[in-house]
Amino acid sequence: MQSKLFIGGKWAEPLEGGTLDVINPATEQVFHRCAAGTAADVDAAVAAAKGAMAGPWSRTSGHDRAGYLRAIAAKIEEQKQALAEIEVRDNGKPLPEALWDVGDAAYCFNLYATYAEELDGRQGEIIGVPDDRFQSRVKYMPAGVTGLIVPWNYPLLMAAWKVAPAIAAGCAVVLKPSEYTPLTALELGRIAAEVGLPDGVLNVVTGYGGTAGARLSAHPDVRKLAFTGSVPTGIAVASVAARDVKSVSLELGGKSPIVVFDDADIEHTVEWVMFGIFWNQGQVCSATSRMIVEKGIAPKLIGRLSEEAKKITIGDGMTPGTLLGPLVSKIQYDKVLNYIEVGKKEATLITGGARPSHLNEGYFLEPTIFADVRPSARIWKEEIFGPVLAVSTFETEDEALRLANDSEFGLAAAVMSQDIKRAERVADAFEAGVVWINCSQPNFLEPPWGGVKKSGIGRELGTWGLNNFLEPKQITRYLTRDPWGWYLKG
Numbered sequence: 001m002q003s004k005l006f007i008g009g010k011w012a013e014p015l016e017g018g019t020l021d022v023i024n025p026a027t028e029q030v031f032h033r034c035a036a037g038t039a040a041d042v043d044a045a046v047a048a049a050k051g052a053m054a055g056p057w058s059r060t061s062g063h064d065r066a067g068y069l070r071a072i073a074a075k076i077e078e079q080k081q082a083l084a085e086i087e088v089r090d091n092g093k094p095l096p097e098a099l100w101d102v103g104d105a106a107y108c109f110n111l112y113a114t115y116a117e118e119l120d121g122r123q124g125e126i127i128g129v130p131d132d133r134f135q136s137r138v139k140y141m142p143a144g145v146t147g148l149i150v151p152w153n154y155p156l157l158m159a160a161w162k163v164a165p166a167i168a169a170g171c172a173v174v175l176k177p178s179e180y181t182p183l184t185a186l187e188l189g190r191i192a193a194e195v196g197l198p199d200g201v202l203n204v205v206t207g208y209g210g211t212a213g214a215r216l217s218a219h220p221d222v223r224k225l226a227f228t229g230s231v232p233t234g235i236a237v238a239s240v241a242a243r244d245v246k247s248v249s250l251e252l253g254g255k256s257p258i259v260v261f262d263d264a265d266i267e268h269t270v271e272w273v274m275f276g277i278f279w280n281q282g283q284v285c286s287a288t289s290r291m292i293v294e295k296g297i298a299p300k301l302i303g304r305l306s307e308e309a310k311k312i313t314i315g316d317g318m319t320p321g322t323l324l325g326p327l328v329s330k331i332q333y334d335k336v337l338n339y340i341e342v343g344k345k346e347a348t349l350i351t352g353g354a355r356p357s358h359l360n361e362g363y364f365l366e367p368t369i370f371a372d373v374r375p376s377a378r379i380w381k382e383e384i385f386g387p388v389l390a391v392s393t394f395e396t397e398d399e400a401l402r403l404a405n406d407s408e409f410g411l412a413a414a415v416m417s418q419d420i421k422r423a424e425r426v427a428d429a430f431e432a433g434v435v436w437i438n439c440s441q442p443n444f445l446e447p448p449w450g451g452v453k454k455s456g457i458g459r460e461l462g463t464w465g466l467n468n469f470l471e472p473k474q475i476t477r478y479l480t481r482d483p484w485g486w487y488l489k490g
């Protein structure tokens, strides 16, 4: 495991010499130390990226870049087990989930290899204009030096969602992982070097948000910022970026609803609701953390959920059979415990709400369900980012939609019903960027991903993700030699 910074294709000590402790949330023990990069290191990384953009990298074709992306994907696949084990120690998630994430990261690099090749075919695209003396074509330019700031809940995968399209587009990037989970981003730097990605195209600066992240957002040579994280940090990043009129895309938080009608298949619903809120310890931006259930079936569904939640195996992510690992950090653990205390005053605790009695150390928490949650309750409105489900009931479809859409967030939403016409109608009416029918959370990398309202600006994944890192340029040519004579007209 690396502890230095990856800048200009080389491993570099942080200029101011700081370190950050990497803690295993299952044991609360420090197991590694990484460099705490500061503004000076970010400046060096941005300079390296700028140097790469000024060199042959900017003349590579999509086809050339696809070669690097596929080579990175192959290395990730080859080293899947080792990368997943690092992710488990760093983040706490169960190993099968980490293996899934790493596989998805490899898939992401392969997918953007294909998009990079397709980009060659899009170059020079002719755009019809209503005057046949002119021809307009579009050239797609890389956005330039790009800052990528990612969170801790899917450390490698969130990095892949940004690094792969940015490289496909021909950008040179500085990646700043979360201070809680810096390790797999550094592994990505190592892999980039192994496959011969030109120096400076991918730089990795580990460090704290308030120093390294803030400098990356403010650096005048960064032309594009892609950020995933919380709403307050997203606002801070976008505000700073506005000073230089940087292009910014934001993937922020959520408080997503899952609406359950009384004709839904109960056992399927139990499975999807549990997956929607307990997967990754509930630390999922799109987690369906608000269940809005039709009154008639509420007691039965809540009863079944409670039974199943109690059966979930909680433990170290490396222990076979673990379904729920620890929360990522002490700060996150305390934050979620605090929300549980708030919830006890605002609603009815159905199950969970405490540290499991068999686990004395680690940031472990029982899967928790609150019922009778009012729309004004904090646990209904605010993103908890932990394994805590808030339940409310409805009597009409209109009421369900009102409750679902009454949120400052708009990342995701789900509906469970066997009446497909109704489910489609509700799906259309959700104010959200991602909607699931009769499921919650499955995510493919080809469709667009992102939120409305305070959940973000722009879309990642698919070709939308690639477009994030491209600047289209129109080139319009006058096709005739005749004088146009605009000044003679009228």
Ligand code: NAD
Pocket: 149, 150, 151, 152, 153, 158, 176, 177, 178, 179, 207, 208, 209, 210, 212, 213, 214, 215, 217, 228, 229, 230, 231, 233, 234, 236, 237, 251, 252, 253, 254, 284, 285, 286, 383, 385, 411, 450, 451, 455, 456
């Ligand atoms: P966070 O906002 O605390 O941190 C995100 C990143 O920003 C980290 O790398 C951090 O170091 C950096 N940062 C912190 N302060 C900064 C500053 N002033 N300037 C620049 N960078 C700074 O978020 P988190 O706790 O790491 O992640 C959890 C949040 O991320 C949740 O709100 C979750 O919903 C959201 N999230 C959203 C998506 C999505 O696709 N919409 C995906 C994953 C996570």
